Amino acid sequence: MTTELQTKWLCSESGFDSHDSTRLFYRIWQPLAVPAGQAQKALIFLHRGHEHSGRIGPLVEQFGFTQDWAFAWDARGHGNSPGERGDAPDFQTMVRDFDSFINHIQHSYGIAKENMLIVANSVGAVIAATWLHDYAPRVRGVVMAAAAFDINLYVPLAKPALRFATCFKPDLFVTSYIRSSMLTHSAEQAKAYDADPLITKNISARVLLDLADTAKRVVEDAQAIDAPVLMLVADKDYVVKQAPQKQFFETISSTLKRYVLIENCHHAIFYESESQAQQAIQAAKDFINECYTKDLLPLSHYFKADTLSQSARQYQALQQGKLGGALENAFYGMQKFMLSHLGKLSNGMRIGLEHGFDSGASLDYVYRNQAGGRLLIGGMIDRGYIDAIGWRGIRQRKAQMQQTLSDLIQQYPAGQPVRILDIAAGGGRYVLETIKRFQNRDIEISLRDFDQANLDQAKLLAERLQLKNKISYQCRDAFAATSYPAEEDAYDIVIVSGLYELFSDNVLVLASLRGIQQQLKIGGHLVYTGQPWHPQLLMIAKTLNSHRGQSWQMRPRPQAEMDALVASIGCKKIATQLGIAGIFTVSVAQRDAAVPVLSD
Template identity: 40%
Template sequence: MYKNSTHTFISHDQTELFYQHWQSSSATENKKAILLFHRGHEHSDRVAHLVDELNLPEFDFFAWDARGHGESPGERGDAPSFSACVKDIQYFVKHIEAQYGIQEQDIAVIGQSVGAVLSATWVHDYAPKIRALCLASPAFDIKLYVPFAEPGLRVLSQLKGNFFIQSYVKSNMLTHDTERAKSYDTDPKIARAISVRMLLGLYDASARIVDDAQNIFVPTQVLCSGSDFVVHQKPQVEFYQKLPHPQKEFHILDGFFHDTLGELNREIALEKIRRFITQCFAQQYQAPDVLNADKIGTSCAIAEQLSSALPKKSFKNAFWELTKKNLKIGSIFSEGLKIGEKTGYDSGSTLDFVYRNQTESQNPIGKIIDRQYLNAIGWKGIRVRKQNIEFLLQKYADILAQKRKPIRILDIASGHGRYILDAVSQLKKQPDSILLRDYSAINVQAGQEMIAERGLADIAQFVQADAFDTASLASIKPKPTLAVVSGLYELFSDNDLLRQSLTGLSIAVAKDGYLIYTGQIWHPQQEFIARALTSHREGDAWVMRLRSQAEMDALVEEAGFQKVDQCIDEFGIFTVSVAQKR
């Protein structure tokens, strides 16, 4: 029924990862595929039995060995980060699309334990248009049994760096199937240890994904093992309850141990998966309806709540008023806080300070405050966003050069323009032109000075202009081939405003040109920012409405672009995506 073969694909950091392909002999006009993601410690051979047992002969099957597992390279049980493994999935899927001609809409994903968390994180962060997501015993919260084990590991990792811990899990805690338990004990490719870096990354990603599961817009089935000694059930339930898609299921499998899909009576679980996937494919793919998320839905409601004044005599109001006063006092000493209080914490001047990442205060107290301020998770994410913008700008400028097309760069809200000019300095081929625009005269002047300092005045210009003026954008000549919108759309809740900008860009950008755009899909300090920090817009509170990646991609697609690439920081806050003009 299936022809099995082994292959490798090149991931985002040029690492070759191993995978298996089971090609169906039941040829159909539209190819369909199921991707299998194994448990932690294991590898693709441990899920190979599912290919026949699921009895879905019209599907091709793919299963990888995650880096640090099985035949894939890397120290056993380790990876550069949990987010690197999530990005590996993105490259795996893109490889399958390119190599086998199978589209995202014709793919279903089955993940187990750690593989389930990786899968859920990928669907949340990258918003793929897959048909179904089946999660078996997702490891959102591992039972470590030792009191305060997780905070203790965090402290030790700060002191010692990365190190490894051995799994306490025995085979008889995983399954009642004695043959499968025996094979687990004797399998030389099982990675018995896991790095603390990966374990803590798993915890952080799990907390974020469970908290923000309302932004997973894919039909999802969760299978929960009723007698699981390895992971907790509560976050699985919480995750399921937040899922917004009407086609979702939650099943508790009584008596099942953690290896849900390798249990003695696994046909009970497999029948549910088989039915769910079959029914998801029985209807045409439908993209999530998220274009009006600014007017109705969870993100709208949260932003509305954060915009509302607190009762004056409440404890929360007193707390945030004290916080704002402390920031004002701190600004007396700290250059970073002074810039934020004066120009807004979302201003171009603030971002330039964050990009410079230096303690610029002249006194010791200010230097301490500056460093704490710059080390805030949001600002760390901003600096990673800058790196990702520079990486993607260089990547697609190189692609344009290889195609012998002009490199005409446009940034419609440049701030001081530092990130663009830094990226340009690394390009293999000098751009034909650089047009930077910003609404702020202060930013324009600073940017013009930076252009002059770098000797780019012959190809670069910086003008004052409105990023939401459709006609102004549409009239840009010559047509840019590489446009950038960074950190702008995140500041405005109104999707109609974004449509004005994207419509202008769609007209402006040359055919087959690229648009690099950023998003903010989650933030752990959303309330702090709304209650304590001021915006550049006349000192108003900085209330952010977080857009899911699915919403941001849908707006860009509506304007006539097609997403082709994406990066995200390891904290899961800021995305940088690339779309091509259709």
Template identity: 40%
Template sequence: MLHEPIAAAPAESPARQAEERTFRSHDGTEIFYRFWPAVSAEAKGAVVLFHRGHEHGGRMAHLVDELRMPDHAFYAWDARGNGRSEGERGYAPSFSALVRDIDCFMREIAGRDGFAAQDIALIAQSFGAVLAAAWAHDYAPKLRAMVLASPAFSVKLYVPFAKEGIALWQKIKGRFFVNSYVKANLLTHDPVRIASFENDPLITRPIASNILVELYQHAARIVADARAITVPTQLLLSGSDWVVRHPPQHEFFVNLGSRIKERHVLPGFFHDTLGERDRAKALDLIRPFLEGQFVSPAEAVDLKQADIAGYTRDEADRLASPLDLLSPTGLYWALSRAFIRIGSWFSRGMKVGVGTGFDSGSTLDYIYENEPRGLGPIGRMVDRTFLDAIGWRGIRQRKLNLEELIGTSLAMLKAGGRPGHILDIAAGHGRYVLDAIAKSPDPPASVRLRDYSDLNVELGRKLIAERQLPASVSFQRADAFDGDGLARLDPAPDLAIVSGLYELFSDNALIARSLGGLARAMQPGSLLIYTNQPWHPQLEMIARSLTSHRGGQAWVMRRRTQGEMDQLVEAAGFEKLDQRIDQWGIFTVSLARRL
């Protein structure tokens, strides 16, 4: 049931009346939103509004008329746990769940009203602006533009060490709620807005501790890696903001990878930038920016050469550069490598990594099993610490996301009358594919697992035998980058899977050759599942301390932004349909269709 208001929310503008709608998000939560159709017979595009924390879409409704863009449709949601949407007040399972809600909202808009991402601009404020920026970073949508007003990348907590205290208390006690300290007269100078805020029964004062802690973590990630965002962006900052800090906002702007970007500081404005008394000054900046982007051709920044010249190439080159062994940094990483060697005497997982490479199929299969083993209790304790590293937790979540999308794909293929021939071109031991088909109610016609490593093929065949799987499930040695070999596959795969492979190779020509071979083999309507690593918190530790399966050399990875990976897939002839990402923002799993 929807959360019923005690009294009516602030009245909608009489000029453009809103339709009230709902949709079911990824976990079944019912999200309420308002829709204002364009006044003209044919809309020139759509503008989606995202409210600040504690509030709801009704408090953004005034912008529909004040922006004076009658030829554009408008949307405004109530985020889960807020306003008239379902969910415990002020709570979400994670920050990433809220970001995925945005992705589901955009799919709702596209499916119901036909507005694709390139037809949409976002206007987002405060906490909503951080969510919007995270969505643009993690999902790489082809948005027409976005306007971020006073993004809450860093909330001012006036109690010393409040952020650290909240995180510590959550570890000790578990989830709890923090009430907002902000008074309405610190948000805006507009007396009408102040009164409406104080009397609005849909304002949600508490916010869950997990969301506060994760807000800081994800905001830091998005600000530091804003080069990945290429959407035309306008940033509006309130000059007298009592709620959030300015330095991260300016850092975000400097880091933005958008070719078209604007920054405006509005003197004297409090935090509610778009609800200030003099907000006409802000709206007079937004209107021409959005109208200009809507009339301009929607041209994405070409990222397919980012392996040759790009910021992730620069990052990888720095990580591959040797350190002076006598420098403090050099000594630190030398000790780190030594500790890993010593740890491998006790920890089974570390021994497998040292012996076969930490990026090998054997290591990943051990990570999937997630059972600490080693020399006595100390060895098992060391192994548990190894298995609980954030990167390995992300790998295990990637496996779950793979299994989900494999199941979804098999259901789609069955509905389309396809037999369901599965191919994985670099399966490791193949555990995630075998686990996925075991869970699926739609058995595939065949499963062909492939890998370049003789050891992986041997152990993969052993796993198939242990599970007593039929002859339609096979494992062969093959090169995933042999485009011509892939193109000759018979029968053609209805579902091709590439997991954890492309992340290990920085050269986009290799990836294009592999994807091109798959595309030549696959019929229109066939499906592709591919993974990516747009971000990782331990890149330097991996590069300086861990070894690869390729001759024991340093494991240096070049990240691909999600936009770069999606463009490589699109260039091969596929259309992206859906995506999953773990709660830390490390690994993505995407589903695409052969055009």
């Protein structure tokens, strides 16, 4: 430890419990001098793949923000954190670990996310980018150095070969081909890298492939990211490709973004020879200072994102038939023809064709996950239909919703009544099945839907489950102000699931949220779902019909936009869960004060 670190920061070590109770290791640099009355700020460092937080100390010193905190973790399977070296259940687990780490810092050290700035290198930069996309934190900014959006594997067909191999050996590991001389021109830094006993050369093939898939998704949908971003790109990087970094930079919606290409620089940008490292660090310092001179985007910025954003422009192009080439459109036209004829052999497709593939009836069928149809082929078609990635995501969303609702109920004292409202319940399956497990609790439920047929189905399900709770069934429009009478008793938990994803118009969503504000208790919880992106938007729009009798055209609403709309009614997000491929999210927000409605 250098004298600078000893005299400017108090250095210590600790651990935090991640989302699955795995305790991960991290290091703390606490500033010894902080001006009175100044909000605490922090730099959060994410190390490269294979590395650990022990290599971050010199960076804290070189960045030189002596009045700010600094934190660095050892990712799962790295350094002093547990797990087989280079392994994790999947890449998304590491992203969720990082979200847990940030929440731990916020709660344990009293540093607001708005005053945190992330510095991430290589694989760490992909963790940070995915976190920005999927969790939409309102952080001050992110510095990404040599982001590993596409790793140079050099071996022909390496990824397909690894996918094939993991079918037979799921716990397959690969050894990195990277030598220290490929990372840096600095002989001193190369020697330190080679001598470090905590650096591992192994990585799980499963994690490597999941990293590649996630990075591709995030780069393709980078428009959803609007946080300030500095990209430091190495001119002679043998480890990762430059083109996806440029694509990511050009696509993000950030009003403050910088792209700095460092000449004659290898992959380990911060550990390069002095001239290259200093250029990178100076660019980062200038960017960090600039981030703190600018305000974060106001919540009202997102109110008109349905018409003034990249996602809105994509949606308009979809509506106008400008997406997709001639061959694609011909293929989807053939699919639609086959659906209208052979699709009727499938029970699920028949329900979708009759009621709409986004209808409550369709969702209830998908939830049951029991394939059926006419003739043998009908059942086979139906199984393929309900196993589509979107429907698998819907079932996972149901499980996450039920677990979230269960966890919230258990937070209330056993003798305290709990009032729950679902504003667009459909068949009410996930609520009623969850309540079945709490028959010893005083729980009152209100199920609302605009379609009386859905409420009738919910009533039949409640009877089959033999629920003892007081349940009311209210035929109401979730977007009408009259559906939320102020004279009704307030609710402890309000649920809105699978509704806002179907409507691009933020005026409608805000009207609904303002109604919810009237009926949600101070301190109560709002559980809401989102659909930040979908890999099959064009196919769905060209082949499937909605409950309104039109083609099912969707505008995925970025998580940052959805969270801002919720925050506008005084509800602060406290948690988000991701589904398969990041298509769906389940979030919880708490109403923490009687906040006046923001005008649009």
